[in-house]
Amino acid sequence: xxxxxxxxxxxxxxxxxxxxxxxxxxxxxxxxxxxxxxxxxxxxxxxxxxxxxxxxxxxxxxxxxxxxxxxxxxxxxxxxxxxxxxxxxxxxxxxxxxxxxxxxxxxxxxxxxxxxxxxxxxxxxxxxxxxxxxxxxxxxxxxxxxxxxxxxxxxxxxxxxxxxxxxxxxxxxxxxxxxxxxxxxxxxxxxxxxxxxxxxxxxxxxxxxxxxxxxxxxxxxxxxxxxxxxxxxxxxxxxxxxxxxxxxxxxxxxxxxxxxxxxxxxxxxxxxxxxxxxxxxxxxxxxxxxxxxxxxxxxxxxxxxxxxxxxxxxxxxxxxxxxxxxxxxxxxxxxxxxxxxxxxxxxxxxxxxxxxxxxxxxxxxxxxxxxxxxxxxxxxxxxxxxxxxxxxxxxxxxxxxxxxxxxxxxxxxxxxxxxx
Amino acid sequence: xxxxxxxxxxxxxxxxxxxxxxxxxxxxxxxxxxxxxxxxxxxxxxxxxxxxxxxxxxxxxxxxxxxxxxxxxxxxxxxxxxxxxxxxxxxxxxxxxxxxxxxxxxxxxxxxxxxxxxxxxxxxxxxxxxxxxxxxxxxxxxxxxxxxxxxxxxxxxxxxxxxxxxxxxxxxxxxxxxxxxxxxxxxxxxxxxxxxxxxxxxxxxxxxxxxxxxxxxxxxxxxxxxxxxxxxxxxxxxxxxxxxxxxxxxxxxxxxxxxxxxxxxxxxxxxxxxxxxxxxxxxxxxxxxxxxxxxxxxxxxxxxxxxxx
Numbered sequence: 001x002x003x004x005x006x007x008x009x010x011x012x013x014x015x016x017x018x019x020x021x022x023x024x025x026x027x028x029x030x031x032x033x034x035x036x037x038x039x040x041x042x043x044x045x046x047x048x049x050x051x052x053x054x055x056x057x058x059x060x061x062x063x064x065x066x067x068x069x070x071x072x073x074x075x076x077x078x079x080x081x082x083x084x085x086x087x088x089x090x091x092x093x094x095x096x097x098x099x100x101x102x103x104x105x106x107x108x109x110x111x112x113x114x115x116x117x118x119x120x121x122x123x124x125x126x127x128x129x130x131x132x133x134x135x136x137x138x139x140x141x142x143x144x145x146x147x148x149x150x151x152x153x154x155x156x157x158x159x160x161x162x163x164x165x166x167x168x169x170x171x172x173x174x175x176x177x178x179x180x181x182x183x184x185x186x187x188x189x190x191x192x193x194x195x196x197x198x199x200x201x202x203x204x205x206x207x208x209x210x211x212x213x214x215x216x217x218x219x220x221x222x223x224x225x226x227x228x229x230x231x232x233x234x235x236x237x238x239x240x241x242x243x244x245x246x247x248x249x250x251x252x253x254x255x256x257x258x259x260x261x262x263x264x265x266x267x268x269x270x271x272x273x274x275x276x277x278x279x280x281x282x283x284x285x286x287x288x289x290x291x292x293x294x295x296x297x298x299x300x301x302x303x304x305x306x307x308x309x310x311x312x313x314x315x316x317x318x319x320x321x322x323x324x325x326x327x328x329x330x331x332x333x334x335x336x337x338x339x340x341x342x343x344x345x346x347x348x349x350x351x352x353x354x355x356x357x358x359x360x361x362x363x364x365x366x367x368x369x370x371x372x373x374x375x376x377x378x379x380x381x382x383x384x385x386x387x388x389x390x391x392x393x394x395x396x397x398x399x400x401x402x403x404x405x406x407x408x409x410x411x412x413x414x415x416x417x418x419x420x
Numbered sequence: 421x422x423x424x425x426x427x428x429x430x431x432x433x434x435x436x437x438x439x440x441x442x443x444x445x446x447x448x449x450x451x452x453x454x455x456x457x458x459x460x461x462x463x464x465x466x467x468x469x470x471x472x473x474x475x476x477x478x479x480x481x482x483x484x485x486x487x488x489x490x491x492x493x494x495x496x497x498x499x500x501x502x503x504x505x506x507x508x509x510x511x512x513x514x515x516x517x518x519x520x521x522x523x524x525x526x527x528x529x530x531x532x533x534x535x536x537x538x539x540x541x542x543x544x545x546x547x548x549x550x551x552x553x554x555x556x557x558x559x560x561x562x563x564x565x566x567x568x569x570x571x572x573x574x575x576x577x578x579x580x581x582x583x584x585x586x587x588x589x590x591x592x593x594x595x596x597x598x599x600x601x602x603x604x605x606x607x608x609x610x611x612x613x614x615x616x617x618x619x620x621x622x623x624x625x626x627x628x629x630x631x632x633x634x635x636x637x638x639x640x641x642x643x644x645x646x647x648x649x650x651x652x653x654x655x656x657x658x659x660x661x662x663x664x665x666x667x668x669x670x671x672x673x674x675x676x677x678x679x680x681x682x683x684x685x686x687x688x689x690x691x692x693x694x695x696x697x698x699x700x701x702x703x704x705x706x707x708x709x710x711x712x713x714x715x716x717x718x719x720x721x722x723x724x725x726x727x728x729x
Contacts, residue, residue, distance in 0.1 A: 073704065074603045147600050153577060154560040154602055159525075244577040250561060251576065284464070287477040293486075315563065315574040317581035320505055327501050331494045338490035339483070341453060346482060348460045352473045355465070363461055370453045374446040381497055382505045383435045384442060386571040387424055390563055390598040 033117035038124050039103030042095045045128050049091035052135070056084040078145040079164065083134075085148030086168065090175050091131040093268045093402065098123070098182050101210045101271060105186060108204045110195025115188040119181050127178035134171030137164045144168035149261070150231075152242035152253035157235050169232040176225045183217035186210055205288060206274030208295045212302040213270045219306065220263035227256035251316065258309035266305045268402065270298060273340060276362055280344045283359040284351030290343040297336030304333050314385045323382045330380035337373050341366060372400030422568040428593055428614075430550075430586040431508040432570030438504050445493060509571060512582040518551040519543060523562030523575040523597065525707065526604040527669050527682045536659070537627045540669030541682045542611040544627075546620035547587045555581045560602060566595030566612055574599060587614045594683075603705035609683025630660025631672050631728050643724025646717055655708075658728065668708065675729040681706070692722045 029037055060080050063071045072080075106114055114120045137143045142162035146154045155165050190203070190211045203211070231253070233239040240246035242253050273294075281288040288294060310318065310326035344366060353359065375397040379385045388394065427433040464473075521543070522529040530543045545551060555564050557575040564573040564583070573583040587593075595610035615623060635641050644661065647653060653663030659672040674680075677687050681703050685691040694701075696718045699708040713721070 074606065075705070078600075078603065146602075151561050151599070154600070159560055159602060250578060285466075285473055286475060289477050290479075290483055290486075291477065293483050313574075315572045315581075316576060317574065317579065320509065320511070323505065324502055328498055331498055334494055335487060335490045339486050342486040343483075345453075345456050345460060346479070348464060350474055350476060351464050352466045352471070353461065353464050355461075363457060366457050367450075367454050370450055374449060377446070377497075378442060381438065381442060381501045383438055383501065383508060383571065386509070387435060387439075387567075389572060390565070390600075 033121045035102050035106050035114045035117065035120060038120050039099050039101075042099030042102060042124055042127075045124070045131070046092050046096040046099060049087050049095070049131055053084050053087040053092055056080045056087070060084065075142075075145065078147075079138075079143040082144045082147050082150075082164075082168075086134065086144070086172070087131070088402070089148060089264065089268070090172060091127070091134070094175070094179060095124075095127060097213070097268065097271045098127075098179075100275065101186065101206075101213075102182075105189060105207055105210055106193070108207050109190060109193065109198060111189060111193035114185050115193055116185050119185050123178040123182035123185065125178075126181075127175045130171045130174030130176075130178065132171075133174060134167055137167035137171075140167065149257060150253075151257075152231070152248075152250050153244055155231060155235075155253070156243060166232065166235055169228045169235075173225060173228050173232075176221050176228070179217055180221050180225075183214035183221075186214040187218070190214075201292075204274075205277035205291070205294055205298075206271065209270040209274030209277075209298055212298050213267055216263045216267050216270070216302055216305060220260045220267070223256050224260035224264075227253060227260070230256075251313075254313050254316070255309070258312040259306070261312065262309045263305040265398075265401070266301050270301065273298065276344065276365065277347075279358050279362045280347045283354045283356055283362075284348050285354075286347055286351040288343070289346040289349075290339075293339055294343050297339040300336040301333060304329060304336075308333065311379050311385065312389075314379075314382055315389050320382075327380050327382050331377060334373065334377050334380075341370060341373075368400065368403075372397060375400060422593070424567045424570075426568050427570065428566075428568035428588060428591070429570060430588065431584055432568060433588075434504060434508050435570045438500055441500065442497070445497070449493075509584060512552055512554070515552045517554040517582070518545065519553055521553060521555040521564055521573075521575065523555070523557040523559075523564070523601070523608075525559050525602055526597070526608040526703075526705075528608070528610060529558070529669065532624065532627075535624060535628050537624060538657070538659075538670040539627060539673065540671075540677075541609070541679065542613060542677050544613045544615060544620060544623050545585070545587060546617045547590050547614050548617065550584060550586045553583050553585060555583070561599050562597050562601050562608070563599035564595070564610070565598035566593050566610055568593055569595070569612075572598055587612075590614050590616055590619070596683075604703055607682055607684045607703060609679075611679060611683065626676075627673055631658050633660055635724065635727055637723060637727060639720050639723040640727045641724075643720035643722070646720055647724055650717075651711060652721075671725065671728060673728055675726045687726075689722050689726050692725055693718055696721055 029041065032038060032041075059072070060077065063069050063077055102114065102120060106112065140163050142164045144150065144160075144164035144167065145162070146160055146165060150165065150168060153159060190207055194203075230239070230241040234241050234243060234248075240248040242248045242250060244250050277288050277294055307329040308326060310322060311330040314323050314326070355363075375393070378388060378393070379397070422428070424432075425436060425439070427436050517533055520531045520533060522531070528541050528543070530539050531537070553564075553573070555573045555575045556579065557577045559577060561577070562575040564575060569585055569587075571583050573581045575581060591614055593612040593614060595612065597605055597608035597610075601608065633644075635644060647658065648662040653661075653665055655665040655667035657664050657666065657670045657672065659670070663671075675687075679685065680687045680691060681695065684703055685695075695703075696711075696713060698710050699706055700710055
């Protein structure tokens with residue numbers, strides 16, 4: 001990459017009177033708008049919530065250790081699995097992605113800051129407080145207990161009268177605002193703040209993936225935010241969006257939720273694909289194989305992401321034509337994913353492989369994610385989905401995919417130690 | 421509960437064929453990827469000689485192979501998806517359903533169209549016939565799932581869903597609610613009693629009969645009077661008596677069921693007594709309130725309910 005000289009002055013040159021680096025107290029971190037500090041704080045948020053989510057799942061496993069266990073009642077158990085899922089998706093996976101991206105994207109494109117530093121800080125804190133608000137529900141009379149997917153009408157006041165689901169709405173709305181504003185920030189940063197001479201074709205794969213990711217967020221999160229606002233209206237002001245007996249629709253929630261929910265899966269995975277591409281290239285001592293195909297397949301996944309949500313709802317009975325259409329679109333996802341896997345293998349092929357910790361994770365990922373991906377194809381095959389949907393097979397699939405991509409991806413990134 | 425691979429219906433058998441194709445194809449892809457990963461990892465380890473590897477980064481023919489291979493698999497499985505779906509789950513059309521299932525928190529209601537038969541939690545079906553089963557829900561989203569029957573069916577309030585079953589052999593097939601539906605979701609079991617057409621016809625005839633209005637046993641007779649005049653009758657129906665509530669399970673032939681509370685307990689007089697004494701201790705969250713019955717009333721009600729064969 002033949003980069004032109006950076007035109008933006010370093011802060012020390014632009015503001016010679018400012019004392020940089022001296023003050024590193026807690027207050028300085030809290031008030032920081034520096035992208036590296038915000039990135040690191042995002043990762044701390046992710047780590048904090050990962051510990052909490054981990055404790056929740058440990059309690060669940062204790063309950064499930066023997067049949068008819070009386071360790072905890074169904075009320076507590078339902079709260080725990082709801083909170084585990086919600087926490088892991090919204091307050092672990094998302095902050096982890098943003099942590100790495102906020103830290104790395106400006107460095108990788110030669111910008112010395114995000115486009116909107118204050119907005120960047122706002123995104124972090126709004127997300128963090130959204131998480132705290134969600135957890136405050138434990139003190140306010142009971143955590144949400146209708147699953148992280150929170151299906152209507154079980155999420156209605158008649159069926160869940162404790163305030164948990166109200167906190168679910170409020171907490172996720174806050175986090176959603178943080179997420180969408182962060183995505184806008186990335187789009188502007190990547191499109192407008194690249195170092196002169198760096199065209200889109202020279203963007204590192206990770207930056208490309210974050211660009212696609214940000215567009216996915218901007219187009220999918222509004223569906224969730226709208227659904228949450230409608231649910232809050234239902235519960236607090238007695239609106240009837242999801243109240244079947246008053247003319248509302250139980251299916252509307254599922255459509256809105258999965259219209260967000262399926263792109264969300266790719267939102268969590270794409271940045272990890274970016275990190276992987278860098279790791280394979282560096283530790284094979286070769287440029288990434290098939291750059292344009294890896295980027296192109298990322299874009300293909302991003303576009304297909306919005307046309308597959310019904311595969312979460314095949315058992316609903318929407319008819320064979322609808323199910324067939326979404327079966328086709330969901331299966332198509334397998335093609336760009338396959339392209340990525342094989343291009344990473346081709347990157348390794350003929351290289352000089354150094355098995356650093358990051359590379360070991362990356363290689364393990366290839367097999368692990370293939371299992372996750374193949375089990376996902378099962379859901380696109382309508383009859384097989386009708387047997388497997390709502391079972392532990394789905395639970396296993398999402399854990400293969402989510403542990404494989406974001407978690408291993410993050411450990412990979414940590415263990416490369418931000419060296420580049 | 422039997423596994424999903426022990427197909428009890430023709431639909432499930434057809435589905436298992438597709439399962440097998442998929443498992444074989446998925447295993448082949450997994451083995452290929454695993455082989456390539458292991459082979460590449462071993463063959464191209466850093467030799468420590470410092471020589472820079474060949475900087476190859478494009479090969480159009482290889483990319484076409486990477487796109488072509490998965491595409492062939494996708495097209496093949498899409499074809500199988502469409503043919504299998506249209507074979508085992510065609511539209512309901514105007515066929516008369518054998519049974520209408522309604523999911524409740526946390527029990528199943530079964531009505532047999534064309535008859536006045538209504539029952540709960542244990543459904544009787546004839547073998548050897550292609551049956552249309554309709555489903556809906558009275559409250560939240562439930563899901564009808566008998567693993568050895570193959571397909572699931574979401575039960576959604578305000579909507580009708582359907583599934584086809586052609587049961588091969590008589591027997592008991594167990595299932596459970598498969599869509600998280602609240603506190604007692606775990607105790608929403610299904611019991612399908614598959615019978616020969618002759619046995620099924622006999623059962624249907626017996627189930628259509630109303631309960632005996634005045635039982636011969638004096639304790640049961642007292643229980644019957646209590647049932648009709650206490651709060652029981654505002655939620656439960658016992659056909660042939662004054663009790664005509666529609667909120668809770670129909671109890672006309674309660675004594676003929678083998679389990680109670682959607683599979684939670686065996687249907688014994690002791691368990692009925694336990695349940696009537698404090699429902700919330702037996703199945704917390706269930707919509708049956710705790711009535712403070714006296715011991716005598718509970719005994720009479722138990723005697724009444726268990727003789728409703």
